[in-house]
Amino acid sequence: MNGPLGTSGLILNEPLLWEQGQKGRCGFSLPERDVPESPLPEALTGDGPAFPDLSEAEVVRHFTRLSTWNYGVDTGIYPLGSCTMKYNPKTNERQAALRGFAAAHPLLPPRLSQGALRLMAGLERDLAEIAGLTAATLQPAAGAQGELAGMLIIHAYHRGRGKQRTKVLIPDTAHGTNPASAALCGYAPVPVPSDGRGIIAPKTVSALMDDDTAGIMITNPNTLGFFEENIREIARIVHERGGLVYGDGANMNAVMGVVKPGEIGIDILHLNLHKTFSSPHGGGGPGAGPVAVTKDLARFLPVPRVVETDGMYALSEDFPDSVGRLVAFHGHFGVLVRAYSYIRSMGPDGLRQASRLACLNANYVREKLKGVLHLAYDRPCMHECVFSDRDQQAEGITALDMAKRLMDYGFHPPTIYFPLVVRGAIMIEPTETETKEELDRFVEAFRAIVREAKESPQLLREAPVRCKVKRLDEAAAARNPRLAG
Amino acid sequence: MRYLPHTEEDIAAMLGVIGIEEIDDLFKAIPPDCRLHGDLRLPPALTEWELDDHMDCLAGAMAVSPEYRLYLGAGSYDHRIPATVASLLGRSEFLTSYTPYQPEMLQGTLQGIYEYQTLAARLLGMEVATASHYDGATALAEALLMAVRITKKKRVALSRAIHPHYRQVVRTYFAPTVYELLEIPFLDTGLTDLSRIEGAGGLAAVALQSPNFFGCIEDLRNAGERAHAVGALLVATFTEALAYGLLKSPGSLGADIVGGEGQSLGIPRSFGGPALGMLASRKRYLRSLPGRLVGRTKDRDGKEGFVLTLATREQHIRREKATSNICTNNSLCALAAVMTMASLGRTGIRRLAALNHDKAEYLKNALREAGCTIPFPAPTFNEFVVTAPGGFDAVHRRLLEKKIVAGLPLGPYYPELAGHFLLCVTETAGREDLDALAKEALS
Numbered sequence: 001m002n003g004p005l006g007t008s009g010l011i012l013n014e015p016l017l018w019e020q021g022q023k024g025r026c027g028f029s030l031p032e033r034d035v036p037e038s039p040l041p042e043a044l045t046g047d048g049p050a051f052p053d054l055s056e057a058e059v060v061r062h063f064t065r066l067s068t069w070n071y072g073v074d075t076g077i078y079p080l081g082s083c084t085m086k087y088n089p090k091t092n093e094r095q096a097a098l099r100g101f102a103a104a105h106p107l108l109p110p111r112l113s114q115g116a117l118r119l120m121a122g123l124e125r126d127l128a129e130i131a132g133l134t135a136a137t138l139q140p141a142a143g144a145q146g147e148l149a150g151m152l153i154i155h156a157y158h159r160g161r162g163k164q165r166t167k168v169l170i171p172d173t174a175h176g177t178n179p180a181s182a183a184l185c186g187y188a189p190v191p192v193p194s195d196g197r198g199i200i201a202p203k204t205v206s207a208l209m210d211d212d213t214a215g216i217m218i219t220n221p222n223t224l225g226f227f228e229e230n231i232r233e234i235a236r237i238v239h240e241r242g243g244l245v246y247g248d249g250a251n252m253n254a255v256m257g258v259v260k261p262g263e264i265g266i267d268i269l270h271l272n273l274h275k276t277f278s279s280p281h282g283g284g285g286p287g288a289g290p291v292a293v294t295k296d297l298a299r300f301l302p303v304p305r306v307v308e309t310d311g312m313y314a315l316s317e318d319f320p321d322s323v324g325r326l327v328a329f330h331g332h333f334g335v336l337v338r339a340y341s342y343i344r345s346m347g348p349d350g351l352r353q354a355s356r357l358a359c360l361n362a363n364y365v366r367e368k369l370k371g372v373l374h375l376a377y378d379r380p381c382m383h384e385c386v387f388s389d390r391d392q393q394a395e396g397i398t399a400l401d402m403a404k405r406l407m408d409y410g411f412h413p414p415t416i417y418f419p420l421v422v423r424g425a426i427m428i429e430p431t432e433t434e435t436k437e438e439l440d441r442f443v444e445a446f447r448a449i450v451r452e453a454k455e456s457p458q459l460l461r462e463a464p465v466r467c468k469v470k471r472l473d474e475a476a477a478a479r480n481p482r483l484a485g
Numbered sequence: 486m487r488y489l490p491h492t493e494e495d496i497a498a499m500l501g502v503i504g505i506e507e508i509d510d511l512f513k514a515i516p517p518d519c520r521l522h523g524d525l526r527l528p529p530a531l532t533e534w535e536l537d538d539h540m541d542c543l544a545g546a547m548a549v550s551p552e553y554r555l556y557l558g559a560g561s562y563d564h565r566i567p568a569t570v571a572s573l574l575g576r577s578e579f580l581t582s583y584t585p586y587q588p589e590m591l592q593g594t595l596q597g598i599y600e601y602q603t604l605a606a607r608l609l610g611m612e613v614a615t616a617s618h619y620d621g622a623t624a625l626a627e628a629l630l631m632a633v634r635i636t637k638k639k640r641v642a643l644s645r646a647i648h649p650h651y652r653q654v655v656r657t658y659f660a661p662t663v664y665e666l667l668e669i670p671f672l673d674t675g676l677t678d679l680s681r682i683e684g685a686g687g688l689a690a691v692a693l694q695s696p697n698f699f700g701c702i703e704d705l706r707n708a709g710e711r712a713h714a715v716g717a718l719l720v721a722t723f724t725e726a727l728a729y730g731l732l733k734s735p736g737s738l739g740a741d742i743v744g745g746e747g748q749s750l751g752i753p754r755s756f757g758g759p760a761l762g763m764l765a766s767r768k769r770y771l772r773s774l775p776g777r778l779v780g781r782t783k784d785r786d787g788k789e790g791f792v793l794t795l796a797t798r799e800q801h802i803r804r805e806k807a808t809s810n811i812c813t814n815n816s817l818c819a820l821a822a823v824m825t826m827a828s829l830g831r832t833g834i835r836r837l838a839a840l841n842h843d844k845a846e847y848l849k850n851a852l853r854e855a856g857c858t859i860p861f862p863a864p865t866f867n868e869f870v871v872t873a874p875g876g877f878d879a880v881h882r883r884l885l886e887k888k889i890v891a892g893l894p895l896g897p898y899y900p901e902l903a904g905h906f907l908l909c910v911t912e913t914a915g916r917e918d919l920d921a922l923a924k925e926a927l928s
Contacts, residue, residue, distance in 0.1 A: 017600050017827050027828035028567055030836055034916040037839075038846035040864055044702055046733040048838075049608040053830035056569055063573040063597065063824060070593035072581030080583055087488055088581050091533050096755070097571075100544025105557045106757025107893055108548055109885075115546030116756045129526055141619035141758070142813040144800070155661045180800035180810035185661040189805050227514045257525045258512055264519045274813065278488075282817030283594035284584040284616065284777065286759035302657070324657035328560055328622035328650045328746070329757025341540065347530025350486045357491055359511045364499045380503075380511060407590050412583075418801075435490040436499060462785075467589040469790035474588075477782035477794040481771065483613050484603040485781075 004448075005076065005410030005441065008466050014065040016485055018052040027056040069468040070283070071412050077438050079365075081384045081415035081427025082175070082223050084253045084275035086354075089345065092278065092338035101337055106329035110314040116333065117313035121306045123340045128292045130351070131249070131269045132260025135298035137305065138290045139331040143250060146270030146289025147181035147217070150246045152323040153268055153293065153300040154214050155185045157244060160321065165214040169238075171200050173222045173419045178248060187214055194421060198224040198377045202233040209237055215244035220261070221251045223419040223427070225362065225381035227259075235265025244268065244297075252276045253431065254359055254383035257352030268293050273332075277339035288335040302326045357432035358383040361439060365430055368443040372450050376422040383431075389424035397453040397460050399424045404471055405452065405463035409445035486530070548890070554918055555890045556848075558868045558909025559698070560621065560648050560724040561757055562749045565912060570751045570824045579820060584777075584813070588792040589784075595791035598816060599779045601823035608729050608826070609743045610736025611765035616777040616793075617819040618762025618811065621746025622654035625692065625722040627764060627775050627809055628744035629655060632690035632718045633664050634808070635773050640665045640687045642717075644677040646697035648724055649898040655692075664689075675701035675861025675870065679708050688717035690742075695721060695735065696728050699861055699907065700845075700868030709739025718742060726750050726763065726822075728866040730829070730838030742766045751825030752818050761818040772798060775809030837912060841867040844919065845910040851923035860905065868909045870895065873926065876904025880926045889922060 039045075054062070072078075078085035096102065104116055124136040140146035151168075158165050168187040170178050172194055179189035190208055195201045199222065209216075216238050220228040228234070235245045247266035253276045261269045273279045274287035281287065293301060303322045304315035315330070346354060359382050366375065366385035373387040389399040403413030403426075415427040430439055452459045464470065491499075500507065512520070531539060548555075555563060574580070578593060585591035598616045605614035618624040629641050641659075643652055645668045652668070659666055669681045675697070682691055691712040695703035709719040721735035723745035729735075735743045747761035748754070766774055772795075780794035800807040829837060845867040849859055857873045857880075871877055871892065884891040896903035910919065 014596075016596070016603075017823075018603070021830065024832060026830050026833040027569070028825075028830075028833045028837070029565070030833060031565070031840065031912045033840060033843070035843050035847040035919075038843045040702075040731070040842060044733060044864060045731055046729075046737065048730055048831045048835035049604070049734070049826075051604055051607065051826055051829065051831045051834060053832050054827055056567070056828065059824065059827050060569050060573065062827070064576070066593035066597055067573070067576040067578040068593065069591070069596075070578035070582050071590045072578045073583075074577035074581045078583060080586075083583055085583055088577075089488060091536060093575065093580075095536070095540040095544075098540060098544035100547035100549055102753040102755050103549040103563075104547045104756040105555055105563070105754050105890075106561050107557055107559055108555075108890070112548035112553070112890070113546075113756070115543040118546070119543050126527055132521075141623065141815075142811070144810045144812045145619065145623075148810060152657065152661060175812075176800040176802070176804045176807070177810050177812050179805035180803075180807045183805040183807075184658075184810055186663075227519075229514060229516055229519075232516070232519065255515075258521055259515060259519055260521050263521070280580045280817075281583050281813070282815075283579055283582045283591065283820070284598075284816030285813040286619075286815040286818060287813040324660065325650060325653040326623075326657060327654065327758065328620045328648070328760070331757075332759040333756035334753075334759055337540075341536060343527065344531050344536055344539065345533070346486060346488075348525035348527040350489070350530050351525065351527070353486065353489060356508045356511070357489055360491070360496065360499055360503075360508050363503050363511055367503050380514065382511070382514075403587065404589065407587070412590060413587055415586075433488050433490065436495045464589050468592045469589055469788055470784040470786050472588050472784050472790045472792050473782050474792050474794065477780040477792045478797070481778070481795060482781040483599075483771075483778055483794075484606045485599070 006408050006466050011468050012065050014062060017062060018485060021052040021054040021058060023053050025053040025055045027054050027059045076411060077434050077442055078412045079414045079428045079430050081429040082250055084429060084431055086278055086431040087433035088278055088280040089342060092341045095341045096334045096337040114313055117306055119340055120336060121308060121313055123336055126343050127271055127290050130256055131292035132262030133269060133292035134295040135301060136290055136292040137301045138336055139302045139326045140289035140291055141327050141332055142285060142287040143270055143272045143289040144177040144181060145326060146291045147177055148184055149291045149302060149326055150268040150270060151181050151185040153297055154244050156300045156323050158214055165212050167213045169208055169213060169216040171218060172421050173224055174217060174219055175250065178217045198226045199228050200230060200234060202230045202237060205234050206237050209241045209243060211241060213243055215246055217246040217248060219248040219250060221254045221382040224377060224386050225384040227382055231264050250275060251383060254355055256355040257348060258355055267297060273335050273339040278342040279335045279338040286332050286335055288332040354432045361430040361432060361434055365428055365439055365443060369446055372447050384427060384429035386422050387426040388422050392453045395453050395457045397457050399426050401460040402449050405449045405460045406445060407464040408466045411442055411445055553888045553890060556892050556908045556910060557890055559893045559907055560746060561754045562725060563911050563913050564749050566751050566753060567828050569828060570821055573824055574821050585793060592790060595779050597820050597823060599791050601819040602779060604823055604826045605763055606765055609765045610734025611743055612768040613771055614765035615774055616779055617815040618764045618776055619815060620758060620760045620762045621724055622651040624744030624762035624764045625651050626655045626658040628720045628742040629690055629692060631742060631773050632720055635770055636689040636718060638687050638689035639663060640667060641690050642667050642669050642685050642688055643692045644669045644694060646671040646677050646699060647692060647694040647722060648698045651722060675699045675863040676703055679711055682711040682715060688715055690718045690720045692720040692722060694723060696725060696866040699870045700865035701861055701863035702732060702866060705735055705738035705740060725866060727838050727841060730834035731842060747822045750822035752821050759815055759818055761815050761822055773808060776811050776814055840912050844914055845869060848910050848919045851919060852926055855923045855927035857926055867911055868907060870905050870907055872905045877906045878904055881906060884925050891922060
């Protein structure tokens with residue numbers, strides 16, 4: 001194929017749901033009434049919510065048109081840094097939709113739900129093995145709730161030792177969820193600056209760690225795409241002062257089968273099943289954020305927990321030190337099925353190879369774009385690389401402008417303006433499922449855009465021009481919120 | 486492995502560009518004492534077809550309809566889901582996209598979520614609904630944390646007729662805080678004892694579930710008046726969103742914040758998740774709402790479009806000062822809910838809700854005639870509590886042998902309700918099924 005991917009097809013407009021339909025239509029096959037009417041007292045009933053009445057075909061056409069305004073990882077590369085937008089296997093969807101899973105009630109007696117419980121026990125075992133830790137909970141509904149679970153465990157641990165602590169160390173490269181999760185447990189986050197090489201130095205931790213600090217939350221590899229080389233020493237310092245080490249596993253896709261976090265000093269680790277373990281992100285969720293812990297901390301895990309006796313599985317709440325229940329039932333089981341399918345499909349060698357190729361792809365892009373864009377830290381990376389808009393600033397072109405222009409070329413942009421430690425950051429994580437050809441096309445597009453930035457910067461400032469809408473006014477949206485029709 | 490596209494030639498070419506000999510050179514930054522020596526101890530890879538067999542086998546070891554007849558609700562409901570919803574939701578443009586941080590490329594998700602926010606607000610009688618939360622229990626916990634932020638008071642009263650798991654989750658979220666939780670008992674009617682609100686003192690919020698865990702429809706208007714009289718907010722929760730197709734909405738009855746479960750709106754039970762946390766409030770509390778919001782705006786040509794907005798409440802901007810730590814939510818479930826609400830329409834949702842209620846009444850009456858007792862006289866929606874002389878356990882056991890799961894035993898949750906069961910009837914149950922169940926209760 002010659003020429004860029006991005007082009008303008010026929011894009012249809014579609015009104016809001018309530019701007020269409022006619023009263024009396026219904027797109028739902030209502031079961032026949034086979035019992036007598038038994039009206040409730042009038043004081044209790046209303047007229048029904050003001051929903052539009054639409055036919056089945058109207059509903060289908062509406063959402064089909066909407067879908068064509070979207071870009072998914074099935075459409076093309078989605079190189080959002082720290083988001084791990086890898087291919088979402090179709091077989092996983094088949095498995096999650098199996099009637100035995102999809103129609104299963106969460107409060108079935110255990111002997112009637114052995115399949116789901118066995119799957120959960122198996123997934124807990126697999127994730128604990130990948131994490132190098134002993135036990136796991138599958139309850140957390142997303143990465144941020146995994147962090148909360150971890151912070152609750154740290155909180156319960158210190159309370160159990162008779163003295164609560166007040167602070168948590170968090171590197172300046174961390175996701176915003178880290179300080180927010182710590183704050184939910186009443187801990188004040190203490191920022192830990194990274195050094196000139198983009199990682200945390202032991203002496204920095206040593207200077208900050210004290211008897212009032214509950215522990216450290218550390219993402220490894222970090223959001224600059226670098227392995228925290230001093231992790232063992234950092235863990236030793238934190239442990240020595242009675243703290244715990246929380247690992248944010250958002251970037252675990254770099255090191256499956258290469259590093260076991262539990263073996264290098266991590267006490268608690270969350271994993272994002274919607275990143276590393278291929279479950280689709282669904283335009284914002286649902287995800288799942290299971291948490292693995294050391295043997296000593298297992299008693300604090302949320303309840304209920306899956307237990308096994310003579311090959312029979314059950315759910316038990318009989319863990320008096322548990323931090324309690326995190327969600328109404330057993331976590332995002334449908335997401336767990338997908339992750340389990342992925343791990344079974346990949347096997348141990350496949351997972352390790354996925355991490356190796358994720359790093360290969362990231363370094364290939366880093367090398368190819370080096371010299372095109374300013375590289376924030378010029379050294380090999382793990383699964384993602386961080387550039388910046390420094391060299392375009394003279395033309396008044398920003399990371400945002402380049403991101404928007406990428407859309408016109410038919411690519412989803414990388415993460416921009418994160419991590420915060422790099423000004424005008426452009427953070428690229430290709431993942432292992434992209435081909436060399438797709439990476440080459442992406443790199444070529446970026447080259448062309450950088451050229452345009454010099455020669456005709458207006459093209460970037462006006463971008464995108466090939467999407468359903470042009471650049472949207474986000475400031476106006478916040479100034480005058482219009483949140484419902 | 487079919488998900489990994491790299492050929493030997495690709496790898497060699499890429500290594501050449503990077504200027505290294507082998508892939509493992511990329512891991513040189515990892516100190517040797519941090520490297521895993523050996524392999525992960527995981528089962529070997531399966532082919533697609535072996536995986537199908539394995540998963541069929543696991544899924545086969547589950548009790549689901551039609552082989553089993555389930556009368557279980559308690560926060561997870563068996564409702565018909567149109568084929569259209571599964572089909573539309575499976576469109577990979579929706580399924581495989583990320584959070585719409587780049588709105589121009591994700592107008593589909595954004596308009597869909599905006600429509601969800603609108604219909605959710607209409608269903609609940611509120612002015613603003615968020616883009617979604619994890620589930621009903623976490624939505625309730627967030628609603629209560631929101632109430633203490635708004636009122637700056639430190640105590641929250643929870644009805645004991647709120648789903649026991651929801652109360653557990655609230656306790657988990659409140660455990661590391663300085664806030665205090667107290668529980669309000671329920672009366673012999675099956676309804677919360679609202680007279681306890683006055684005496685509690687210093688309340689930030691009173692939380693009620695309606696229909697409550699026993700299926701009984703609470704007097705939210707009365708609760709709201711009493712809560713407001715002591716300067717507290719009324720926080721309403723629910724596990725069965727379909728009820729509001731028929732009942733007055735919590736907003737119209739005086740609720741200030743509503744946080745509950747939307748699983749009934751087109752989301753499969755899936756062993757309890759993912760489901761849909763619905764969170765809504767009055768507009769004046771907008772800045773305290775946790776989680777994402779989609780708003781309307783215009784593009785540079787003045788054309789209408791949608792963006793994520795008011796991000797200054799959120800963790801990626803405000804970090805530890807955010808209104809919550811939530812990032813990934815349950816967007817796709819919200820999309821399923823808006824598709825279902827649109828399919829039903831006002832006409833359909835009211836009829837479907839009425840059918841649920843009437844079928845539950847039919848079974849209630851049939852069980853009563855069969856000699857069972859319905860202990861709580863308050864009106865119910867599609868769930869109710871039943872017991873029998875000497876307890877319902879024997880009936881439940883007998884029915885289980887016939888592959889009928891006749892409700893949830895309440896003894897483990899409420900010791901005083903040992904021998905009582907919570908039964909749920911939805912549109913999926915036919916009259917003959919209900920007759921058969923009642924007949925069995927008789928024998």
